[in-house]
Amino acid sequence: MNAEILSVGTELLLGDIVNTNTQYIAKGLAELGINVYRQSVVGDNRNRLKKSMEESLERADLLIITGGLGPTKDDLTREVAAEVLNKKLILDESILQGIQGFFDQIKVPMEKSNHKQAYLPEGASAIENPQGTSPGILIEGEGKIVMMLPGPPRELQPMFDNHVKPYLSKYAQGIVKSKVLNIFGMGESTMEALVEDLIEEQHNPSIAPYCMDQGLILRITARAGKESTADELIRSLEEKVKARLGEYIYGSDNESLEEVVVKFLKNKGYTLSVAESCTGGLIAASITNVSGASEVFPLSIVTYSDASKINLLEVPKDTLTGQGAVSKETAIAMAKGIQKVGGTTMGLSITGIAGPGGGTDKTPVGLVHIALAFKDQVFHEEKNLLGDRNRIRLFAAKHGLNLVRKAVREQ
Amino acid sequence: MNAEILSVGTELLLGDIVNTNTQYIAKGLAELGINVYRQSVVGDNRNRLKKSMEESLERADLLIITGGLGPTKDDLTREVAAEVLNKKLILDESILQGIQGFFDQIKVPMEKSNHKQAYLPEGASAIENPQGTSPGILIEGEGKIVMMLPGPPRELQPMFDNHVKPYLSKYAQGIVKSKVLNIFGMGESTMEALVEDLIEEQHNPSIAPYCMDQGLILRITARAGKESTADELIRSLEEKVKARLGEYIYGSDNESLEEVVVKFLKNKGYTLSVAESCTGGLIAASITNVSGASEVFPLSIVTYSDASKINLLEVPKDTLTGQGAVSKETAIAMAKGIQKVGGTTMGLSITGIAGPGGGTDKTPVGLVHIALAFKDQVFHEEKNLLGDRNRIRLFAAKHGLNLVRKAVREQ
Numbered sequence: 001m002n003a004e005i006l007s008v009g010t011e012l013l014l015g016d017i018v019n020t021n022t023q024y025i026a027k028g029l030a031e032l033g034i035n036v037y038r039q040s041v042v043g044d045n046r047n048r049l050k051k052s053m054e055e056s057l058e059r060a061d062l063l064i065i066t067g068g069l070g071p072t073k074d075d076l077t078r079e080v081a082a083e084v085l086n087k088k089l090i091l092d093e094s095i096l097q098g099i100q101g102f103f104d105q106i107k108v109p110m111e112k113s114n115h116k117q118a119y120l121p122e123g124a125s126a127i128e129n130p131q132g133t134s135p136g137i138l139i140e141g142e143g144k145i146v147m148m149l150p151g152p153p154r155e156l157q158p159m160f161d162n163h164v165k166p167y168l169s170k171y172a173q174g175i176v177k178s179k180v181l182n183i184f185g186m187g188e189s190t191m192e193a194l195v196e197d198l199i200e201e202q203h204n205p206s207i208a209p210y211c212m213d214q215g216l217i218l219r220i221t222a223r224a225g226k227e228s229t230a231d232e233l234i235r236s237l238e239e240k241v242k243a244r245l246g247e248y249i250y251g252s253d254n255e256s257l258e259e260v261v262v263k264f265l266k267n268k269g270y271t272l273s274v275a276e277s278c279t280g281g282l283i284a285a286s287i288t289n290v291s292g293a294s295e296v297f298p299l300s301i302v303t304y305s306d307a308s309k310i311n312l313l314e315v316p317k318d319t320l321t322g323q324g325a326v327s328k329e330t331a332i333a334m335a336k337g338i339q340k341v342g343g344t345t346m347g348l349s350i351t352g353i354a355g356p357g358g359g360t361d362k363t364p365v366g367l368v369h370i371a372l373a374f375k376d377q378v379f380h381e382e383k384n385l386l387g388d389r390n391r392i393r394l395f396a397a398k399h400g401l402n403l404v405r406k407a408v409r410e411q
Numbered sequence: 412m413n414a415e416i417l418s419v420g421t422e423l424l425l426g427d428i429v430n431t432n433t434q435y436i437a438k439g440l441a442e443l444g445i446n447v448y449r450q451s452v453v454g455d456n457r458n459r460l461k462k463s464m465e466e467s468l469e470r471a472d473l474l475i476i477t478g479g480l481g482p483t484k485d486d487l488t489r490e491v492a493a494e495v496l497n498k499k500l501i502l503d504e505s506i507l508q509g510i511q512g513f514f515d516q517i518k519v520p521m522e523k524s525n526h527k528q529a530y531l532p533e534g535a536s537a538i539e540n541p542q543g544t545s546p547g548i549l550i551e552g553e554g555k556i557v558m559m560l561p562g563p564p565r566e567l568q569p570m571f572d573n574h575v576k577p578y579l580s581k582y583a584q585g586i587v588k589s590k591v592l593n594i595f596g597m598g599e600s601t602m603e604a605l606v607e608d609l610i611e612e613q614h615n616p617s618i619a620p621y622c623m624d625q626g627l628i629l630r631i632t633a634r635a636g637k638e639s640t641a642d643e644l645i646r647s648l649e650e651k652v653k654a655r656l657g658e659y660i661y662g663s664d665n666e667s668l669e670e671v672v673v674k675f676l677k678n679k680g681y682t683l684s685v686a687e688s689c690t691g692g693l694i695a696a697s698i699t700n701v702s703g704a705s706e707v708f709p710l711s712i713v714t715y716s717d718a719s720k721i722n723l724l725e726v727p728k729d730t731l732t733g734q735g736a737v738s739k740e741t742a743i744a745m746a747k748g749i750q751k752v753g754g755t756t757m758g759l760s761i762t763g764i765a766g767p768g769g770g771t772d773k774t775p776v777g778l779v780h781i782a783l784a785f786k787d788q789v790f791h792e793e794k795n796l797l798g799d800r801n802r803i804r805l806f807a808a809k810h811g812l813n814l815v816r817k818a819v820r821e822q
């Protein structure tokens with residue numbers, strides 16, 4: 001079965017709202033193994049809406065339309081679909097009573113315009129909508145299925161989960177399961193080169209790389225008759241990928257780098273304090289967004305001035321004047337300083353040039369020094385990051401967290 | 412001029428990501444008065460992508476395509492567009508050098524796959540991409556304009572704002588100008604009640620309230636034959652709104668609360684240090700995201716444990732055990748402590764229960780105490796915030812910044 005999703009609404013064409021409905025439906029269809037080959041958006045315009053529906057129905061077996069089922073003159077989906085499918089619109093008394101009941105409950109008189117929401121194309125059935133006045137509409141025949149769902153997400157989502165997905169499950173192509181591997185510390189092209197043959201050879205499970213704002217992901221997707229088979233298919237490909245990408249994989253599915261770090265620290269009974277310069281609190285803010293972080297994270301200091309590096313972290317003045325605030329030596333002194341002040345197993349520090357100003361030949365924008373004092377050892381990394389201030393700070397923070405992850409992992 | 416937007420990517424068809432690019436572009440085109448009649452999404456499939464491009468070019472004068480410009484085998488937009496437009500792909504040496512420079516800068520070898528990003532269809536021009544390796548592509552001819560933009564939003568958005576919009580402005584239908592007023596510290600329904608009559612009466616300029624993640628906004632939009640008329644329309648409505656919402660309006664357009672705070676501090680020659688508990692570095696991270704913040708912001712400490720509050724901020728142990736870590740008294744002691752350690756004009760502190768655990772009857776989840784030591788004065792605010800951990804932390808941080816803004820403003 002192949003499907004298309006058609007959203008109707010001028011507010012989408014104007015960019016007033018993001019099309020979250022299409023994503024919601026697409027995800028649900030993917031879980032059922034139903035292929036979506038095209039998604040479209042048209043405005044509240046009779047001719048263009050009609051043309052779009054006709055084209056979609058030529059290509060697809062299943063057409064899910066969202067929006068345009070409301071009571072106003074702009075809401076054309078019901079009428080245009082009836083025209084395209086060559087069906088009459090017929091008043092459904094029980095739907096009308098339902099709408100009347102809705103208005104009685106909120107003690108508001110029903111407008112005449114709401115009547116049109118009680119009409120269904122001949123042979124169609126209504127899909128219950130406890131969240132609003134407009135039922136969904138289902139028409140099946142001549143090898144095609146058309147479903148019309150209301151536009152407001154709080155009406156659409158429960159209707160899709162409770163009625164549309166169960167109805168479509170008979171067309172599901174077995175089970176489709178996915179696992180996402182989260183990767184940090186390598187570029188997209190490097191990653192792809194390492195797994196290129198797997199991407200090309202594999203069809204079930206398939207493997208696909210994506211570049212997201214938070215880093216790279218590899219999605220492994222398996223189709224099978226039953227869940228345990230799908231799990232086994234995923235597991236065997238995952239092992240191959242892990243053998244190639246190794247420590248660059250930091251977690252799976254929705255796990256963030258900071259969650260992994262907090263989990264590792266808890267497991268080992270380690271504590272961490274952080275001294276940040278260029279990242280200015282981003283590392284602390286991300287760690288403390290993990291519930292329960294206080295068990296392992298007592299202290300962080302943002303030393304944005306030389307004076308605060310000297311006074312609070314005991315960075316020697318000579319190091320700052322000699323090697324500079326952005327140097328390996330300063331990073332190491334900051335890491336040792338915060339480890340001592342915090343009284344923690346680990347002290348992480350980060351100093352760099354986030355830009356846009358402040359870069360020199362010796363210390364260009366994007367240069368970042370990261371140091372980690374871990375018991376009696378010290379680790380250091382130097383990075384040259386690209387992008388605007390925001391991206392440099394974000395990736396510097398992620399490299400800092402990643403250094404902690406790698407150090408704890410190797411224990 | 413009528414436009415279509417075509418997004419390319421199987422991750423969109425699978426519902427893995429929301430199509431924010433289309434909204435971003437649609438909004439920008441609406442501001443130029445360029446009509447968008449259709450938006451479409453297709454996957455990384457040569458035949459379906461070709462078919463879609465051909466159909467769009469039959470209907471539209473301007474086709475903006477996003478995604479599929481990366482280095483991998485899945486990235487087909489460049490090749491398929493060249494085929495549809497019947498143009499050869501030609502290596503552009505200067506683009507190749509640019510990509511090589513990108514990899515040199517991050518000290519990573521360039522993969523062979525990146526070469527394809529340096530090819531342009533004959534007669535096309537490249538659109539600069541400082542955020543990544545793939546330039547945008549512009550082809551104009553035979554009454555049609557085709558633009559191809561990279562998929563990652565952090566690459567697409569600046570490219571659209573800095574190159575695409577200025578290029579398309581010659582096709583703009585009259586002038587559409589908007590001004591956004593940023594509001595913090597009141598609820599959506601309260602705000603709406605205060606300006607309800609303006610929303611209903613006004614058509615040009617129109618005024619619309621939105622509830623965004625960062626707070627409330629009011630968007631004023633005017634259409635006019637020339638810019639000065641639009642500006643005048645906006646100015647007169649803006650004055651009415653300001654008379655009603657007063658100090659709750661903290662800025663306009665893309666200005667953030669932290670930018671306003673840094674600007675105010677610079678203007679007054681004041682400095683600020685911050686002691687954070689429940690916000691865990693969010694205030695510091697937002698202030699330091701403002702370029703040049705180091706002039707006014709030398710130090711921030713995240714004291715996530717009682718010990719660090721005592722050792723670093725000199726919060727009396729008795730206050731912590733008597734009144735508790737989340738109390739007015741602790742917040743004030745923290746504010747005075749950080750003002751002293753930082754040697755700054757102002758010391759801001761924040762302590763609260765972000766949840767989900769840790770709440771009690773006396774100190775429920777969402778309770779936040781904020782204090783500001785300002786020269787010899789002390790200000791204090793108590794807030795009861797709603798939502799999950801993430802939202803409570805975010806709004807606590809915003810209330811902290813807003814307290815600084817109000818205090819400096821009143822000087």
